[in-house]
Amino acid sequence: MKKQLETHRNIKDDLFYWLKEYISSKVLTSKIDDGYKGEINRSIRSQAVKDAKHIKELMLITIDFRNRGQSDLRNSTLPNKYFYDYIVGSKNLKSIKDIDTTVRDKYFSLNPKNHAKSTQNLHMVAVNSFFKYIEENNTDDFRFNLGRKRGGQKTVSPIVASGEKKSAYLNTYDLRYFLKQLELFSFKMKNTSKPKLMTKILIFGGLRGTELLKIRRGDISLVDNLGSVTKSKSKALKGKFFRIYVQGKGNKERVVYIAAKHIKEDYDNYLKDSEECINNLFFCTEGNKKYSINALYQQCNRLLSKLGMTEQGQKGSQILRHSYAAYLALKNVDLADISTLLGHASQDVTELYIHISKEDLRDVDDIWKDI
Template sequence: MNYNEEFKRNILIKLAENININFENQQSVERILVELLQDYTVIKNETALTISDIPEKITMYLQAKKLEGLSDLTLQNYFYFLRRLSEHTHKQVRDITLNDLRMFLFKECEGVKPSTANTKVCYLQSFFRWMVDEEIIDKDPSRKLPQVKLPKRLRNSLTIEDIERLRLACNDTRERALIELLFATGCRLSELVGINVEDLNFQDNSIRVIGKGNKERIVYFNTKAKVHIENYLKERQGYGEALFVTCKRPYNRVGPRGVQKIINKIADKAGFDKSVFPHLFRHSMATLGLQNGASITTIQRLLGHSSITTTEKYTETNMESVKYEYKQSMTL
């Protein structure tokens, strides 16, 4: 059966399913179709035979990003997301359109937060920009994908009083050392869990950490943090290379989820009615540092930001600062 016959048959089937017509009318429709199709050749789109090259390009992209120093977790997030794109769009990358990406994102972003939707847009744009740079495709179909406008909210950092409450709620030397180190250094969670004992320098109170993009930098801790780290090391079980280890054998390195659980436990004991998480210490260190006179470039270096714009997002002036400055400067 040629495609003309298949097309005619499918038309008749659809009409019979959707329109209540008798056999005689069906015959009339068939005669009309035969007459019209004499001057045409129907060609069927063989989409099922199209072999997509998206998986191949994903592999190349992830290999390139790994060489740039992206973490395994970030690469994994890219992989799972782009694999879903491959499953959704059975095309060659050069044939993918803006509308294809819109339809994919419509499905992906259903019910997610605006910030999550923006992350997914960034994943797509990074992937397609790379293919343009590598001259795999000529045009970037993701270029016109819009970012969702996020509501601007003031960042609420921990106060000095909050920090003291958390300190008093610590049960052991490990909890206290962890709290002090997070607040003193402003380390990211991934940086904290990666610290080894040999990275500590007690001569100048510094630590060598590995940040985003596998970049190494030096952070500093104060005397209070030094005392509690030393106390913890004296009591710490096991002799592995990791600084923070579990309390039970085989004394493995504490992972990101383990740190979060420790902080949740301390915050619950301290009676906090707001969420307390590792990154909040990082933001609080930056905010309080600026309030106490540290320059924004110093905070930028300590936090390991490549752009000062990123630092400004962490250090937006909160209402307590506005109230304090008003009392100091505007009350006449």
């Protein structure tokens, strides 16, 4: 049910009211952690959020919920609590209607909590989501239009304007070089096809590291001549492809397709020289144990570091995933399709992945065909 935008007629109380409504909605929909399913009454928790009398009580309630089965609440509560503190402490803002793109951008430019740029990007997504919620649920039909000018044009992110890249990725030539060197790299493990196959799936499939390690034997198969794989494209996929069922964040499933020519040789060699893994996983250690995510990060970092391609503060698997997203964007793939292929819940998150340097915004041949 929609509510009046300014029930209290002062910015502190109105913003606090909407923050409770927003977090309450997240309590009703956020993922329940393993081990807590069936133990959490979402309705009771949601009401407890709405009953909070002040911001400190609200944060104590959400911290308790995060510690007892809803850890994902952190992503929506903390960023907006910090922004709330900034707004309430600003003497120039009298009404919630005074909050606009300029106010938001000033906050993120100041960076009062001295967050890393990657953290700021995620926090801005959370703040945008909060005000989008208010837009969709107020009877006044008031719009903040965060991220847009008065004329409707999209603004440049204040975080990008700092001169730092949002995300590191390999350009066309680096990627070709990386794949060539991958074939020559001296791996210590017996089955050298395994690390090569893992790395190529990350590159050509755009998977998260955690998603790669969850793949089971039955999740990957070779298929022929597929129909359309995206809603907005009618073009069918011709030839042989590996189809991979991926379990993403929040247990959301999606399907990834990789041209057979990119991974078939390593796939066949890996299966020929490997034994079945624990819990029917597709990848495991040589001791038949589950791969740790840190081990995968280290493996990717070693490869990139050896070639001088690491980016400070980013994990190797993230760089490969960002490269995948960047080249989809260079090929003019719709943002909605890229978001689906990456398994993102929001296109706002996808935009953080495809901040491409001007030197790479040029006509290129089909990158996957050229490599």
